């Protein structure tokens with residue numbers, strides 16, 4: 333097994349792929365979460381009827397396979413909008429919207445979990461709607477939503493492997509390139525899996541840490 | 550002065566307040582008694598504008614609560630309310646629960662808000678619980694914290710909605726004592742309560758609600774000893 337043709341250069345190549353995976357994931361999770369909070373708050377605030385168009389729009393991103401979203405999104409940007417945008421940017425845009433659709437659901441669930449009486453207490457003290465959101469609702473919703481959100485972020489990281497279809501060479505694609513060249517699939521996939529684990533583990537642990545800290549309240 | 554004039558309010562088809570008239574003077578303690586579903590809680594949430602009304606008028610010191618031009622957030626600074634259900638902010642310590650509104654609503658500096666909060670918390674007997682989280686408090690302590698939280702805004706009026714009815718019997722006394730103390734200090738209060746002894750002791754006037762109507766109002770002696778309305782008589786016969 334250690335009799336391998338893998339060179340230090342190849343490892344650097346893999347690490348670069350891992351870097352792309354981290355970058356695409358980080359950008360998409362940050363933008364997707366911000367959008368998801370916005371969409372989730374809008375949905376709660378408008379109620380099911382008025383928010384129906386937004387809900388429908390978000391449902392598209394939750395129900396169409398990501399691979400198809402990426403290919404169609406790329407075609408839409410290039411052929412319909414006639415924009416010269418890199419595959420990396422397209423990947424980030426599509427993955428951000430995809431993340432935001434799931435995140436909006438998580439945010440909505442978190443906000444709904446805050447008891448009405450708690451919000452009434454806040455408003456009756458003279459807090460504005462925005463102050464109630466900022467100091468009461470979002471902190472409490474975050475505690476409820478955190479485990480699902482960690483799951484979403486980890487899922488997005490794994491799903492980001494699909495961005496190869498828009499010509500982005502992330503970790504899994506880099507691995508495949510090496511597999512084609514070196515013909516050592518098991519060994520290379522093992523290394524690739526180890527990379528994914530090293531990326532995910534801190535996030536999962538961080539979530540566990542926050543949950544434990546908040547459970548003292 | 551709180552003036553309630555011919556206030557009507559429905560939830561869907563259900564008319565919950567059917568033309569309520571009530572004026573509460575500065576320094577007065579009015580308790581509201583009545584059966585479940587008679588509209589007592591609804592009236593309180595209408596007074597501080599948490600619920601809209603269908604018709605009529607509620608004014609607080611001359612400001613019409615439900616007028617479009619009224620800044621409700623500002624008006625609520627002078628009307629504190631404590632609810633039946635516990636309503637602590639669970640992610641904040643007792644001290645932070647109490648300082649939040651003075652800091653964010655009144656723009657007080659942290660130290661100043663904390664000094665006021667400590668004073669109010671000591672006042673209700675929670676001086677040793679400042680850094681505790683609400684989940685570690687008993688129900689009675691939570692309600693007293695909610696009272697301190699409202700008082701920290703230096704309100705001119707306090708509304709209490711059955712603040713003892715979710716408590717174990719042995720914790721009721723400590724909360725009622727706190728309310729009595731406030732009444733003696735001259736706070737203007739409207740208290741919805743099921744505690745007839747308390748109503749008798751602290752009230753200037755007692756109002757009896759029945760199915761969305763204020764069937765009777767009078768001095769405690771008169772209302773408890775010589776109720777005029779047949780529904781009041783029936784209600785009092787049952788709670789005794």
Ligand SMILES: Nc1ncnc2c1ncn2[C@@H]1O[C@H](COP(=O)(O)OP(=O)(O)OP(=O)(O)O)[C@@H](O)[C@H]1O
Pocket residue numbers: 560563565583584585586587588589590591592
């Ligand atoms: N948000 C709401 N939506 C619909 N109906 C409501 C709402 N709030 C109250 N009601 C109804 O209005 C009626 C009056 O309720 P309210 O809470 O004012 O009664 P109450 O006198 O406080 O009773 P209790 O002593 O049980 O607290 C009840 O029939 C109740 O079911």
Ligand SMILES: [Mg+2]
Pocket residue numbers: 589590591633710711
């Ligand atoms: Mg009630």
